[in-house]
Every structure is written in structure tokens, then in C-alpha cells.
Amino acid sequence: MTWLTWRQFRVQALAGLAGLALLAAYLVHLGLAIRGGDDAYRSRCGAGGDCARALAQYLGDYQNTLLYLAGLLALVPALLGMFWGAPLVARELETGTHRLVWNQSVTRTRWFTVKLLVVGVATIAVSGMASLLLTWAASPVDRLAGDRFSTIVFGARNVAPVAYAVLAFTLGTVVGLLVRRTLPAMALTVLVFTVVQFVVPNVVRPHLMPPVTVSRPMTADAINEARGLGSITGGPVVKGLTVPGAWVSGTSELRTADGRPLAQDRFDHCFRDPPRTGATGTFGDTAVCLARLDLHVVLSYQPDRRYWAFQWLESAIYLALAALLAGYGRWHVRRRVS
Incomplete structure (x- = not known):
């Protein structure tokens, strides 16, 4: 059964191996270039130069490239689920070849389990190697x-991409088992996995561990450090505040000294028609106007030391989730598939 599964899978395996080889060659080249740039940066900074500019x-030389590569790696689990997982069972059910195997004294659960394990190991190997290479190449940056x-960097480094790939592959296999048609199973796998990849970073991840909270006064300098003021609806919020060595997972709306939300009309006055003071900075007179109101925000953040957790x-x-799907697949193929 293992040999049969490998023979059926060998074309996809060779395609994945070829793609991984090309990616590995580029990442090794990029990693060496990044390390050369890191040495140059440290020499310029250590020689009494402008460290901030260096x-x-x-x-700037490498961050955009690494973000594009992280986005590319984010597609790998979806592609594995689409092209390796979805057709694995769906194609056999669609063509009826599963009956031939079952008539050769191979039980349904063994047929499903061996197929899942053989291709699953290949999924772990490909995704793990891609993640390892990108993590190594990008580590100085x-x-x-x-x-x-x-969101993009976290999902493209270390062990997380392997777990994503395992879920995507298992999801594709079970969807194929339920749908019994290869093309619909491929499309549905990508759709469901995309939803999962949106929900987990934005809804689940911020609550995996209780955040640290801190009150930060909104001085003019602090406001000018932000990336934006106001929400889509014009609410009294400040966006893009940072905490050194931490991931800011939440920022409250602007609050007055007694802890109440800033009134909308007072925010609008400072935002649209602040008194002219000639102040400089990103938000200029608006920052000065808001700072005079003795405001603060409450920041929720996760320290970098929690990264591995x-x-x-x-x-x-x-x-x-992958284990639950695999268990359901074993039950379904034994009870429901004819």
C-alpha cells in the first residue's frame, strides 16, 4: 500500500522537489547576501558612523524582498492542500479506483491512513525545509x-508554516473525501483555508496569552510617532503606536484624565481646525491641540520574549485541528464511503 501510494504521488512529489530546489538556491544566495550586508552595516556603525542611517x-535593502518571500511561503500550505491534499482521495473516488484496492484485502481505514501518512510526511518535509531556509536567510534582518x-513574518518563520501545511493538506484530503470531485474539492480547500488564515491571526492569536497593558500619555511627541489619527468613521483613535521589543495587539480610543472616552466634537475640533501654533511633526498643530487635553491610551501588548510560546x-x-480532521476522515471512510 505504501509503494502504491508513492507511485500515485510521485509526479506531484517531483514537482514539489523541483520547486523546493529552486527556492533553496535563491534563499541560500539571498541569505549570504544578507549576511554580507549585515557585516557592512556593523562596520559602518562601529566606525563611529551614523548607525541609524546605516x-x-x-x-531597506532587504525587508521588502523578505516580505514578498514571506507572502510566497504563505501560499505554500494552500498549494499543498489544493494540489496534494484535495486530489489524494477525491480522484480515486471520482474514478472508482478505490474499489480495486479494497478488493485486494486492504481495509478502508488502512487505505486512507497510509495515503494520509505518506503524503503528509512529504508535506512536512517540503514546508519545513522552505520555512527553515527562509528563517535562516532572514535571521539577521x-x-x-x-x-x-x-502577521506575514510570523506565519513564514520557524514551526508555524509546517503546522499550517499539515492542516491545509489534511483539510484538502477530508474535503476531497466528502465532495468526491477533484476540482470542487481543490477550490473549496483554498476557500476554507484562506478563511482560517484570516481568522486565526486577527481573532485568535491576540488572545492566546493574556496581554500586558500599560497607560501611555498622549503628548505631542507621542501623537507624532503614530501612523494615523481617526478611524474610518472619524472616531477619536490613534493608530500605529509601538512599544519597544513588543507586539502591540490593541490600542484603546483616546481617553481623558478621568478615563472617559474623548468626546467626538473635541477630537473633531483638534483634527479639523486646531489653533495655529506653527508646530512641526507629522500631525503638527493637531498633535499640540490634542496634547493640551491631557489624554492617554491603554496599550495591550505581547513582549517579544513570548514569541516562541x-x-x-x-x-x-x-x-x-488536523488531527480532528484526520480522525473524522478515518471514521467517514469506514462508515460512509461505498
């Missing part, structure tokens, strides 16, 4: 950039 140039918790917790969630 750091900005170094990060990640160490200096301090954005390991960002989040990696393992999120991976455990994905692997648990």
Missing part, C-alpha cells in the same frame, strides 16, 4: 527589524 539602509510578530501554541491549534 540600519535604515540595510533594512529579523533580529534588527523587531517585527517577528507581524505563540509559535508553539498556534502550531498546536493547527495540528489539533
